[in-house]
Amino acid sequence: MSLSRRSFIKLAGLGTVGTLLCPPVALAAGGVDAANGVAMLYDATKCIGCKACQNACKDWNRNPPELDPSGLYDAPLELSADTWTLIQLYEGNGERSFVKLQCMHCLYPACVSACPVKALQKSPDGPVTYDPKRCIGCRYCMVACPFRVPRFKWDAVLSVVTKCTFCKDRLVKKLGPACVEACPAGALAWGKRGALLAEAHQRLSENPGQYVNYVYGEHDGGGTSVLYLSSVPFEKLGLPDLGHEPVPALNDFLAPIILPTIFIGGVLTLISARFLSGRRGSAAVGHKKEH
C-alpha cells in the first residue's frame, strides 16, 4: 500500500507536474518583416487636438457618432465599437498634450496569440486584421490586448469585435489611412516602419529638449506599428510600460511544448503506475461484473 502511494506521488511529480515548470524564455523571432511593414508615426507635440483624424475614421468606416448630451457633437470619451481612433487630452503638472489612441498593430500581437480561431491575424505587410466569419465572440482578445484596444458591439444580437483596421481597404487602393490623410497639422505620417523610425530619431536629435528622448513603440511590448513622439512622459498619455519583451513571449513559448510534454509525461506516468500497482498484486479493477 505505502509503496504504491509513494510511487503515485513520485510518478505524478516527475511525469506530469515537474515537466510543466519549463523555464520562461523569450520566443524565437517572429516571421514579421518589421522594417518594411506599414506603420504610422504620431507626433503629439504637433497635434492640435482638432479630431479631424477621428472624424475621418468615422466617415471612412461609416461609424455613427456618439453624441454628447446636447446632441450637437460627436463626443466619444473612449474607444468603442463606433470609435476606432480617439484624441484624448492629458493635462497635469503644468504639462499638456493630446494623444491619439487606436490599435497599435503590434509586431507580436497578444490578440493574435489569444484568438482561438485565427479571426485576428497579423498580415505580413503590417496590419492586424479581423475576420467576423471566424470569430466566436469569446472576447479573449479584449482581455489579452495590453492597450485595451479591441471593443465589442454589445448591442447586437450577434456581436462583433471592432478595432482600427489600418485602413487595409484603403491601402489596396493605394490610399493612405484615412486619419493620416485628414491631419491638417502634420502630426501624423505613415509609411514603412523602418523609414518612420529613422524620421522619428531624426526629429529627436534635431530638437533636443522638445521631446522625451524616446520613440514609444520602437521596442515596447516587442515593437508596434504605431510610433509615438511626445513631450510628456508616455505613461501619462496612457501608453503602458510593457518592457521590450514581446507581450505573448511566454505564451508562445509554452504553447507548442506544453501539450506534447504533458502527453508524453502522462502516458509514461499512467503506464508505470499501472505496471507498478499491478505487480504489487492489488485486485484488478475495471472489468467487474455489474449484474
Place this chain on the structure above:
Amino acid sequence: MPPKVSKRKLSIPYSFYVLGALTALGVVLSIYRLAMGLEATTNLSDHYPWGLWIGLDVFLIPVAGAAFTVSAISHFWNREDYHRILRPAVFTGLLGYVSVAVILILDLGRWHQFYNILIPNYINLHSFLEEVALSVTLYTMILILEAAPTLLERWNLRLPIHFIERNILLIAGVGILISTVHQSSLGSMFLLVKHRLHPLWWTPILPLLFLLQALFGGVATAGVVVKLTLDKLGLPLDAGLFRKINKLVSILLALYLILRLGDLAVTGELGLLFGAGGYSLLAWGDLLIGCAIPLLILLSRFGKRAEGVFWAGIWIVLGIFINRVTISWIGLSAPPWATYVPHPVEVLSSLGILAGAVLAYLIVARFFNLFPEIEHAHHQ
C-alpha cells in the same frame, strides 16, 4: 420495473420539483439570452469583457476534475476502494462539463459559429483557449462513454456496455491525458494577461497551480459528492476510503499552498497581502478559506472521519471558487469608473443550469445504480 429497484426510489421528492422549476427557468432565460444579445441580458462591457459566466466556467472545470482524478487512481493505480466511487465521480465530471459547455455558449457573442473551434485550418495552436475549448468538447464525449454503462445496464444493453468495458483503459487513459492538458492550459490562458491580472495572482507557474487545484479539488469534490450520495441512499460509508482521500488531498493541498506562498516570496510580493486593499482581502480569503482552513480540518482528528473530509471539501471548493473568479474576472484590472455587477439574467441562468446538473445527478442516483459494489455488499 426491474425487481432491483426498491420502493424508496420510486416516490419523487419535493426537491425535484424545485430543481425542475429552476432548470426550466434556466432554459427559458438561456433562450432569451441567445435571442436578445449580450447587452440586453448581461452587464458586461468593454472594461469587463469577462464576468460571472467565464468565472463559473473557470471554477467548474477543476471541480469537474472529480472524474479524471478518481478515474486515474481507480484504473491506473488499481485502487479497489476508489473504484467503488468511480460512478458518482464520473457523473459529477460529466454534469460539470456539460454545464461548462452550456454556460460557455451563453457567453459567446457569436455562438452561432461555435463550431469554428473545430475547423482544422482555423485552429490557433498558440491559443490556450483553443486548447481548452477542444479539450472540453472531446473530454465531454469521453465522459459520456464512461458514464454510459450506468445508464445502459438499466435496460440490459450488453453489447455497448461490453464494448466500453473492454476498452475502458484506453477511454479513461485518453480522458486523463486530455484532462491533465486542459486543466493546466486553463491556467496558461492567463499567462497572456500579465499586464492586467493582479500580481497577487499572476505568476508564470499558473499552469502548475491550476493543475494542482484540479487534482486536490477534483478528489475533494468526489469526497463531498460521494458522502452526500451515500447518506441520501442510506448506504454505509467506507471510513478507510475517506482516510485515503484525506491523505491525498492534504499532501496536494499543502504542496499547492507552499507553491503559492513560495511564489509570492520569490517575487517579493508577500507585502501585497497587506497593502493592496480589497485585493489583499481576496487573497486572504483565497488562502485561508481554500487552503489553511481545509488543511487544518484534514490534519485534525475530525478530519480523518468522513464528515471531516466532507467539510474540508466544502471549504476547498469555496476557495477554488474565490480563486478562479478572481483570476478570470475580479482580479483583471478595469478603469476605476467602470463597474460590473452580474445582470439578473446572468445570475438566474447560471443558477438554472447548475440546478439542472444537480437534478440530473439526483435522478441518476435515484433511478440508476451509482454504487454497484457497495449496494451489492450492503444487501447481502
